[in-house]
Structure formats: C-alpha cells, structure tokens
Amino acid sequence: MIGKTLDHYRILAKIGEGGMGVVYRARDEVLTRDVALKLLAHSAVDKVAPGHLLREAQTASSLSHPNICTIHQVGETANDFYVVMELIEGRSLSDLIPPAGLPMETVTRYGAQIADALSHAHDRGIVHRDLKGSNVMVTPEGRVKVLDFGLATRLESAEISELTLSYDSLESKLVGTLPYIAPEVLRGQKGDHLSDLWALGVLLYELAAGTLPFRGNTGFEVTSAILREPTPPLPSSVPPGLASVIQRCLSKEPLERYQRASEVRVALEAVQGAVLQSRRPSEEARGPRMLVLRGMEHLAVKNGDVLLQVGTNKGAFLLRASRDRNKWDVAGPYFHGQGVYAMAYDGRNGKHRLWVSANNMVWGTFLRSSDDFGRTWTNPVEASIRFPAESGASLKNLWQISLGRSDEPEKLYCGAEPAALFESCDDGESWSLIRGLYEHAHRPRWMPSNGGLVLHTIVPDPSNRERIYTAISAGGVYRTDDGGKTWCARNTGVRVMFLPEKYPEFGQCVHKLVLHESRPERLFLQNHGGLYRSDNHGDSWQDVARGIPSDFGFAMLMHPHDADCVYIVPVESEEFRCTPEGHLRVYRTRNAGGSWEALDRGLPQKGAYETVLRDALSTDSLDPAGIYFGTRSGKLYASRDEGKSWKKIAEGLPQILCVKAAVVHLNGFPVAMPKMKSKTANERKAKNKKRVGRGKSH
Amino acid sequence: MQIVFNIPGSLREFTRDQRAVRVEVEKGANLLQALHALFLEYPGLRDRVLTETGEARRHVNLFVANENVRYTGGLATPVPPGAEVSIVPAISGG
Numbered sequence: 001m002i003g004k005t006l007d008h009y010r011i012l013a014k015i016g017e018g019g020m021g022v023v024y025r026a027r028d029e030v031l032t033r034d035v036a037l038k039l040l041a042h043s044a045v046d047k048v049a050p051g052h053l054l055r056e057a058q059t060a061s062s063l064s065h066p067n068i069c070t071i072h073q074v075g076e077t078a079n080d081f082y083v084v085m086e087l088i089e090g091r092s093l094s095d096l097i098p099p100a101g102l103p104m105e106t107v108t109r110y111g112a113q114i115a116d117a118l119s120h121a122h123d124r125g126i127v128h129r130d131l132k133g134s135n136v137m138v139t140p141e142g143r144v145k146v147l148d149f150g151l152a153t154r155l156e157s158a159e160i161s162e163l164t165l166s167y168d169s170l171e172s173k174l175v176g177t178l179p180y181i182a183p184e185v186l187r188g189q190k191g192d193h194l195s196d197l198w199a200l201g202v203l204l205y206e207l208a209a210g211t212l213p214f215r216g217n218t219g220f221e222v223t224s225a226i227l228r229e230p231t232p233p234l235p236s237s238v239p240p241g242l243a244s245v246i247q248r249c250l251s252k253e254p255l256e257r258y259q260r261a262s263e264v265r266v267a268l269e270a271v272q273g274a275v276l277q278s279r280r281p282s283e284e285a286r287g288p289r290m291l292v293l294r295g296m297e298h299l300a301v302k303n304g305d306v307l308l309q310v311g312t313n314k315g316a317f318l319l320r321a322s323r324d325r326n327k328w329d330v331a332g333p334y335f336h337g338q339g340v341y342a343m344a345y346d347g348r349n350g351k352h353r354l355w356v357s358a359n360n361m362v363w364g365t366f367l368r369s370s371d372d373f374g375r376t377w378t379n380p381v382e383a384s385i386r387f388p389a390e391s392g393a394s395l396k397n398l399w400q401i402s403l404g405r406s407d408e409p410e411k412l413y414c415g416a417e418p419a420a421l422f423e424s425c426d427d428g429e430s431w432s433l434i435r436g437l438y439e440h441a442h443r444p445r446w447m448p449s450n451g452g453l454v455l456h457t458i459v460p461d462p463s464n465r466e467r468i469y470t471a472i473s474a475g476g477v478y479r480t481d482d483g484g485k486t487w488c489a490r491n492t493g494v495r496v497m498f499l500p501e502k503y504p505e506f507g508q509c510v511h512k513l514v515l516h517e518s519r520p521e522r523l524f525l526q527n528h529g530g531l532y533r534s535d536n537h538g539d540s541w542q543d544v545a546r547g548i549p550s551d552f553g554f555a556m557l558m559h560p561h562d563a564d565c566v567y568i569v570p571v572e573s574e575e576f577r578c579t580p581e582g583h584l585r586v587y588r589t590r591n592a593g594g595s596w597e598a599l600d601r602g603l604p605q606k607g608a609y610e611t612v613l614r615d616a617l618s619t620d621s622l623d624p625a626g627i628y629f630g631t632r633s634g635k636l637y638a639s640r641d642e643g644k645s646w647k648k649i650a651e652g653l654p655q656i657l658c659v660k661a662a663v664v665h666l667n668g669f670p671v672a673m674p675k676m677k678s679k680t681a682n683e684r685k686a687k688n689k690k691r692v693g694r695g696k697s698h
Numbered sequence: 699m700q701i702v703f704n705i706p707g708s709l710r711e712f713t714r715d716q717r718a719v720r721v722e723v724e725k726g727a728n729l730l731q732a733l734h735a736l737f738l739e740y741p742g743l744r745d746r747v748l749t750e751t752g753e754a755r756r757h758v759n760l761f762v763a764n765e766n767v768r769y770t771g772g773l774a775t776p777v778p779p780g781a782e783v784s785i786v787p788a789i790s791g792g
Contacts (some may be wrong), residue, residue, distance in 0.1 A: 119774075241751055262774035266730055270752030362757040362787040363708065363746040379711065383745040394749035 001039070005029075006082055007075055009037050025087060028072075035072060036088070040081045057083055060126055060149040067117035069137070069147045088145050093207075094133030101210035104239055108272035110136075111204050111245075113144035115268060118200065118261035121149050122193040129191045131199040132180045133206060178219060179212045183227050183252050194254040197261060201249025205231070208238045213250065227252075233444075240392030241271040271389070299331045301352075301373045303666040306620050308638075309354060310630055311340030314654035316356055318374050323663075325626050325640040328649045334374055335360075342615070344401035345662035348409035352664055355428065357398035357414070365397050367414065369428060385414055385422050385431045391438070393418050399451075400615070402458040405465065415455035419446060419472045423484065434484040437470065442489060442506050446475035449509050449528070456614060457510070461537075462517040469513055469523065469538060474498075476508035477525070479538055490538035497529045497574065512556035512614050516563035524566050524593065526556040526614075529574060533593045544593025549580040555617035559642070560625050564592040567599075567619075567627060567643065569612040578609035586617075586629070588643055602646035603637065610635070615658035622663060630656030699725050699779040701732050705743075706785055712742030723777070729762060730773040732783060747785060757788040 001011050001024065009026040015036065016023040026037040054074060061071035073084040093110065096102070102110075114136060121128065128135075128149050137145045182198035185191045205213040213232055214225035231250045234243045245267045251257045258264045299320045301307060308319040308328070315333030339359040346353040354374065359365040367384050370377045387393040397417040404411025414422040414431065421434040437455075446453055454473050461467035466483045469490070476491040489506035496508050509528035516522070524544075525532040529552050531545035545551035550570040559565035568587050572580040579585065584603040587596045611632040620626040627639045634653035639646045700720050705713045713719050721735045730752075737744040747758055753773075754760055760767045761784040767775040777783060 244751075260771050260774070262728075262771050266728075266772065266774045267752075269730075362755065364749070364755060366745075381712070381742040383750075386745070386750045389750060389752075392751055394751050394753075 006037065006039075006077060006080065007073075009035065009084060011037065026084070028084075034087050036085045038083045038085065040083070054081070059124075060121075063121055063124065063126065063149060065117055065120040067113045067144050067146060068120065068149060069145045071149075085147070086145075088137045088139060088147075090137045090139040090145070092134050093136035093138055093144070093203075096138060097133065097207060097210055099210045101206075101208045101235070101238075104208070104237075104242060105272065107204060107207045108242060108268045109142070110138070110144050110207065111200070112265050112268040112272065114146060114200060114203070115261045115265035117144070117146040118193070118196055119265060122196070122261055127191060127193055128196050128199070130177055130180075131196055131203060132177060133203060136203070178222050179214055179226075181226065182254070184254055186223055186227060193261065194257055194259070197249050197257050197264060198254075200261070200264060201246055201257075204242075204246045204249065205234065208242060208246065209234050236439075239271065239390035241390060242268075242392070244392050245271065271392075297331060298375050299329055299373050301664055301666075303664065305664045306622070306626060307345060307373070307662050307664050308618075308628060308636075309343040309345060309356075309658075309660040309662075310636060310650075310653065310656060311343045311356070311615075311658040312630075312634070312654035312656050313339045316340040316343060316358075317650075317653060318354075319636075319650065320373075320664075323622065325620075325622075325638065328638075330650060331374060333654075334377070335368075339397070339657065341397055341399050341657050342401045342414070343658055343660045344403060344412075345660060345664075346403055346412070347662060347665055348403065348406060351409075351427075352666060353427075355401045355412070357401060359397050365395055367398060367401070367428065367431075384428070385416065387420070388433060391433070393420070396452060397454075399454050399456040400458055402460070405460050405462055408465070413458045413460070413468075415458050415470065417452045417454040419443075419453045419455040419475060421455055421458065421468075421470055421484070436480065436485045437478060437487045440478070440487055442475065445507065446472060447507065449473040457513045459513055459515055459523075461515075461520050463520040467537070469515075471510040471513045471525075473511070474507060474509035474528070476506040477510055477513060477538055478506075490534075491541070492539065493541035493543075494525065494527055494532055495530050495543075511554045514556050514558040514566065516558050519563040522563070522592070524556060524558070526553050526568055528552070531568065531593070544589070546593075546595060548587050548596045549585075552577070553612075554614040555612045555629065556614075557617045557619055557627070560619050560621045561623060562590070565590045566593070567617060568596075569617060569629065571611055578611055582607045582609055584608035584610050584631075586627070586643055586646075599639075599643040599646070601644060602639075602648075613657055615660075616656050618659045618661040620661040620663050626661060628659050628661050630659045632656065699723060699727075701727075701735075701777055701780075702782045703732075703736055704782060704784040704786075706787055708787070709743055709746060709785065712746070713740050718782075725779065727777055728773065729760065729767055729775045729777055729783065732777045733773070743785075759786045759788050760784070761786060 004011050008029045010029055012025045012027055015025050021038050021040040024037045026035050028035050057074040061074060069088060070086040071083060075082050126149055135147045180199040180202045182195035185195050202213060214222055216222040216225055231247060249257055299318050301320050304323050305320045306325055310317040314337055315335045317330060317332035319328045319330050321328045335358040340356055342357040344355040354370045356368050358368055366380055368377045395416055398414050399417055400415035402413040410427045412424045412428050420438050422431045423434055424431045455470055457471035459469040467481050469479050471477050476489055478487040479490045480487045491506055491508045494508045495502050496504060499507055510525060511528055512526045514524050521537050523534045523538055531551045532541040533544045534541045548570050550572050552574060553568050553570045555569050557567040566589050571577050583605045585598045585600040588599055589596050612629050616630040618628050624642045627643045630636045632655050635648055636650040637646045638649045701723055703719050705717055721739055723732045723735045749755055762775050762777055763781050
C-alpha cells in the first residue's frame with residue numbers, strides 16, 4: 001500500500017495493525033497535513049452490512065471533543081472501506097500500564113477524560129462498543145484521545161461462542177476485546193452506553209491494578225469470570241474512593257452501574273479533587289460559630305450539682321440536681337429532632353464543657369459543644385470529624401465521645417460509624433483519624449451489626465498512655481499498645497453466636513467494655529450473648545455469667561470507687577431484647593463477677609418490657625454513688641444509694657440512647673466530698689486534689 | 699453567569715439569613731461547579747449538602763429549575779444561565 005493514493009490521501013507508512021484493520025500515516029494532499037488512515041479489513045466489513053458500518057462511522061464523524069479522535073472522512077473505493085482520522089502522536093494507553101498499575105492521580109485524570117469522551121458521544125446517541133486500552137491514546141501533553149467511536153462491529157452471539165471456544169488458539173480480532181465485554185453482552189444483549197461503562201470499569205481497574213479484573217487461559221474461563229465471579233479486590237494502594245467508583249462500573253447488573261458517563265466523570269473528579277475540596281476556608285470566612293437557643297428555659301447549674309446529659313433519638317435533654325439528688329430540673333430538647341448517640345462532660349483542667357454528637361438525618365453529623373450548660377452551642381462551619389477523602393468513607397454517625405486520661409486534659413476520642421477512631425489533642429478543635437485501626441487488615445471482614453458497623457466504646461488505659469481498648473460491632477475488642485499505630489484483636493474466649501466458628505480471633509459483637517482505674521489490667525465485657533472478665537489486659541476472657549436471667553444485654557457500668565463492682569441490665573434473648581418477664585431489674589456484682597444480685601426496689605416489676613441501650617447507664621462520682629439509666633421507652637431512673645432503691649425522675653422522653661452523669665466543679669474548685677468509706681474512694685479524693693492543683697497553675 | 703440558590707430554613711444560619719443567594723459561575727457550569735462557587739461564599743453549606751466523598755447527602759434533594767437532579771445526571775447536571783437551584787431536605791423521618 002505504501003506510496004499508493006486513496007482519494008486524495010497518499011499513504012506514507014504503516015503505523016499500526018489491529019483487529020479492525022491496518023492504520024497508515026497518510027498525506028492529505030488537499031489540506032497538506034498528515035492524517036491517520038485506517039483501511040478496514042474485508043472480514044470486519046463483511047460481518048456487518050457495509051452500509052450500516054458506513055452510516056455509523058459517518059455519525060461518529062460528527063463528534064467533536066478534545067478527548068475523542070476526530071474522524072475527518074469516511075470513504076469507500078471499489079475494494080476498500082477507509083476512515084480518515086486525526087493523526088495522534090502519542091502512545092497507546094495499553095502500552096503505558098506498568099505491572100503495578102499507574103499512579104492514582106494519573107488513573108483518575110485519564111479516567112475522567114475517557115468518561116467525558118463517552119459522555120459526549122452517548123449524549124449524541126453514539127456508543128463505543130469496543131473501549132479498551134489499545135483504543136485510547138495518550139499524547140505527550142497527557143491528553144487522552146479515545147479512538148474508533150462507532151467503528152466496532154456488533155458482536156453476534158455466534159461470534160461470542162466462537163470466541164469462547166477458540167480464545168487460546170484463534171488470532172481473532174476479538175481476543176483483545178473479550179476481557180472488556182459486559183456480562184449482558186455475553187448473554188446476547190445489544191451493547192449500549194451501560195456496557196461502555198462496564199468497559200470503562202475494566203479499563204480503570206487495569207490502570208489502577210496493572211492487571212485485568214477478569215482473566216483466564218481460555219475464552220471460556222474469561223467469560224465465566226465476567227459472568228459469575230465477583231470483582232477481585234484492588235490492591236490496598238488504591239484509595240477506597242477510586243475503588244468504589246470502579247466497583248460500581250463493574251456491577252454485573254447494568255442498572256446498578258452509574259447510569260451516565262458524566263456521573264463517572266464527576267465521581268472521578270471528586271476523588272481527584274478531594275485534596276482541593278478539603279482545604280480550609282480562612283478564619284474570616286468561617287461565619288457563625290455559635291447557635292443561641294432562645295425561648296428555652298435553661299438549667300441554672302451550681303457548683304457541686306449533679307448534671308445528667310440525656311441523648312435521645314429526637315434531641316438532647318439536660319437535668320440537674322443538687323448533691324442530695326432529690327429534685328431534678330429538666331431542660332431541652334436541644335438539637336430538636338436530631339439523634340444524639342453520644343454525649344460527654346469534660347470537667348478536666350477547670351473546664352465545664354458539654355460535648356454532643358448531633359445526627360441530623362438530612363444534613364449530617366456534627367460534633368458540638370457548650371461551655372455554659374446549653375445556653376449556647378458551637379455550630380461548626382465545617383464538620384470537624386471527617387474521613388479523609390482518599391478513604392472513600394463518609395461519616396454516618398458518632399457513637400461515642402470519650403475523654404482522654406486525666407493527665408492529658410486536652411485529649412478526646414470519638415468512635416464513629418463506619419467503624420473508626422478519631423483523636424483530638426487540642427480540646428476538640430481538630431481531629432484526626434487513627435489510621436492504624438482504620439487500615440487494619442481485619443477491616444474488610446468486620447460485619448455490620450443491627451446498628452451498622454460501629455466503633456462504640458473507647459477505653460484508654462489509665463496507667464499506660466500508649467494503651468487504648470476499643471470495641472467494634474461486629475469486630476470485637478481491639479487493643480493498641482503503641483499509641484494507636486498498631487492494633488491487635490483481643491477476643492480469646494469470647495463466644496460468637498452468629499458465626500459457624502464459635503471462638504474466632506475477631507468478629508465478636510461486643511456491646512460494652514469497662515475497667516476501673518485502680519485495676520487497669522482487669523476488664524469486664526458485655527457481649528452480644530455472654531458476660532466476661534479478663535485479668536490480663538484482654539489477652540483472654542472468662543465467662544462470669546452466673547445467676548443472671550440472661551447473658552444478653554447492652555449496657556455495662558463500672559462502679560466509680562469499687563473495682564469489684566459492675567452493673568448490667570440483662571435483656572431476654574437476641575430476638576426479644578427486652579427485660580425478662582416484664583421485670584425491670586439492674587444486676588450488680590460486688591465480687592468481680594463471682595455472683596450477681598438483682599436491684600429492683602422502686603423499679604416496675606409487672607409489664608415492664610424495657611431495653612437499656614449500651615450507653616444509657618451511668619454513674620456520678622459521689623459517695624454513695626448515684627446510678628442512672630434511661631430506657632428505649634423514654635423513662636429515666638435514678639438511684640442515689642448505689643442501686644439499692646430507684647426513683648423515676650423523667651418519663652415521656654423520646655427513645656433514650658445515652659445517659660452521662662457528672663458532678664460539676666465550677667471555677668476549678670472541687671466540691672467537698674462526703675465522708676468516704678472505702679480506701680479506693682480516699683485514694684480518689686487525694687487524686688482529685690492533685691488534679692485541681694495542676695489546673696490552677698495552668 | 700449568575701445562578702440563584704434557594705436555601706432551606708435550616709441552613710440559613712450559614713447564609714446570613716438569606717433565603718436566596720446569587721453566585722457567579724462560568725458559563726456552561728454544571729451543578730458541582732456551581733455548588734463549589736456557592737461553598738466558597740458560604741462555607742457552612744458544604745459539609746451539610748455533600749459528604750466527604752463529594753456526593754450529595756442521601757436525604758438532600760437538589761433541583762435545577764424544577765427537576766430533581768437525581769434524574770438528570772446528578773451533580774453533572776448542567777445549570778443554564780439564570781436557572782434557580784433549590785436545596786431541599788427530602789421527605790424522611792422516623
């Protein structure tokens with residue numbers, strides 16, 4: 001062919017050969033420019049009606065887009081069918097993919113350009129049908145050009161079966177195409193814009209991972225992988241945000257894919273532009289910071305008062321009583337209509353700060369605080385707790401707000417859904433994700449429980465700054481001994497009801513975990529079925545469910561002064577999840593789980609089918625200790641004698657999700673503590689004095 | 699070109715109590731670009747309208763003119779000059 005002339009194109013050199021035909025560099029003698037001229041193989045043209053192919057190519061020539069190789073002319077001579085195209089100096093994308101894949105920034109940049117090209121063509125009714133790496137060129141400037149729009153022949157079902165049988169031996173023009181064919185096309189449907197999006201998913205996978213997602217030695221193997229096998233996991237170097245875009249393109253069911261190429265482009269740009277998006281606006285642009293609630297009667301809290309923070313699924317309530325804990329004032333609801341799963345009171349270092357996680361079903365979850373017992377609340381312009389963009393996760397809810405150790409008064413932790421631990425070292429001003437746990441190798445095998453995949457319990461070891469325990473539903477207990485860098489599952493001996501293996505390394509649905517600061521090596525655990533104690537920092541667990549009506553429950557509370565005393569509220573069976581036989585009873589052990597006693601004086605013992613959720617049981621630090629709990633039916637009970645007798649202090653509240661009690665020390669001065677009996681209590685008193693001393697000098 | 703955003707009551711705290719705000723965007727902009735222009739002016743809206751992954755929150759409906767963008771290409775929906783964009787909380791509850 002070299003030297004010959006077709007119409008006014010003089011063929012200069014052969015530059016490529018593919019299934020569809022041979023490509024030459026040619027000279028347009030009229031416009032005096034070089035072009036690419038593709039001479040289509042007879043076989044390709046013969047498969048379909050030549051008139052049809054010509055029409056499709058003519059339609060494709062109407063496309064004008066920076067990422068689409070422009071078709072200048074389509075023609076026919078007596079013997080040949082040819083397409084004259086823009087000559088692109090560059091390399092085929094399939095030649096650019098290194099074995100370990102391209103850098104993520106490059107994948108999203110190229111991917112967004114390809115998606116934009118598809119979007120432009122699809123909007124004009126043109127489907128590519130043969131998108132693959134060898135049909136995409138990359139110019140030296142990094143611009144992507146998609147070739148051969150509208151030139152692919154339609155695959156007939158006979159061809160597919162031929163291809164399937166002869167993949168390994170046949171030099172079929174389709175060999176390079178098969179791994180990109182969508183499942184519905186393999187089943188005989190006509191390829192459409194959604195099968196182009198599948199091919200885009202295969203290509204993105206290949207760019208990111210360096211290998212094709214569906215492979216095999218024979219056509220049959222490739223076909224069955226496409227039809228039946230789940231997409232193999234991408235390497236861990238691929239950010240989850242990009243991985244989820246690829247996964248969605250590779251949904252076997254076309255309607256579960258993105259429905260438009262433009263959506264893929266936007267999703268890729270979001271992954272790509274995440275860094276830009278997450279930049280913080282200047283301080284001037286921050287806008288209002290405080291929400292002032294007018295027209296509500298707020299609490300007048302005095303030094304030494306007991307404060308109860310009550311979170312419900314429709315807002316937060318605050319209660320106060322003087323130290324006799326006899327009469328309670330109620331204020332609220334704060335955060336009207338929002339789910340309040342976590343609250344905390346931070347009285348360290350002279351602070352008296354209330355923390356709330358407010359979950360608005362529409363506008364998201366925000367961490368908010370008040371330094372004046374609810375009169376004003378911060379309302380952050382930006383969410384202070386957020387997943388890094390490259391994680392591909394977004395915050396659903398905050399289930400726990402925990403204070404750091406007393407010698408780290410500016411440290412706070414938050415437990416999130418999806419399961420993650422966040423840490424703040426500056427009193428909640430800024431937060432960071434603890435990556436050691438978030439990127440734990442077990443994560444893909446944690447299973448969401450009824451409430452989602454949630455990190456709901458955070459227990460810093462009071463004697464060791466490097467050690468923290470967390471509990472995840474359903475993942476189990478995880479402990480770090482190096483300040484959060486690495487985490488190990490600590491579930492030996494804890495039984496699982498819902499897996500075939502009853503004592504796995506992890507996967508337990510732990511509901512609550514407590515320890516006493518005087519015995520940091522000893523932990524108690526309320527499991528989703530099972531009550532346990534560990535005497536060795538969680539290395540192993542023993543069952544301590546003796547003499548209780550059910551070992552199922554959510555809430556668990558450590559006595560503030562007695563390390564052997566733990567409270568629980570058992571509920572009947574996994575299915576029922578209400579207090580057994582209509583008796584509302586708190587159970588207490590005073591010998592570290594050796595035996596349990598029912599505490600029910602003042603609690604309803606008939607028709608009381610109640611549930612106390614995992615954070616709805618709390619204690620103040622007075623002596624005798626006040627114990628408080630709230631029910632899913634909106635009743636709030638208090639005991640001022642360590643559980644011997646109870647009194648209902650509120651009812652008719654929305655579903656109670658959390659109760660947090662605290663004694664308020666205003667102006668940094670501790671309240672004179674009542675005379676204490678136990679040694680532990682006296683030790684605590686001494687410690688309190690010391691702490692306040694530090695606070696003053698601060 | 700200018701675009702008008704209609705702001706629901708619960709977010710007006712972040713638009714200095716304005717129920718409609720105007721922002722300047724390039725001609726041919728899509729909804730995502732228009733939203734970024736809005737967020738530069740009123741940063742409190744961003745995390746309440748979009749998630750960290752840059753998608754519209756599940757119960758936030760966005761309308762270009764009177765069409766819910768869920769059916770017109772999501773955040774890639776083009777915004778014609780002078781169009782009104784409405785941010786509307788979905789019907790939901792529990």
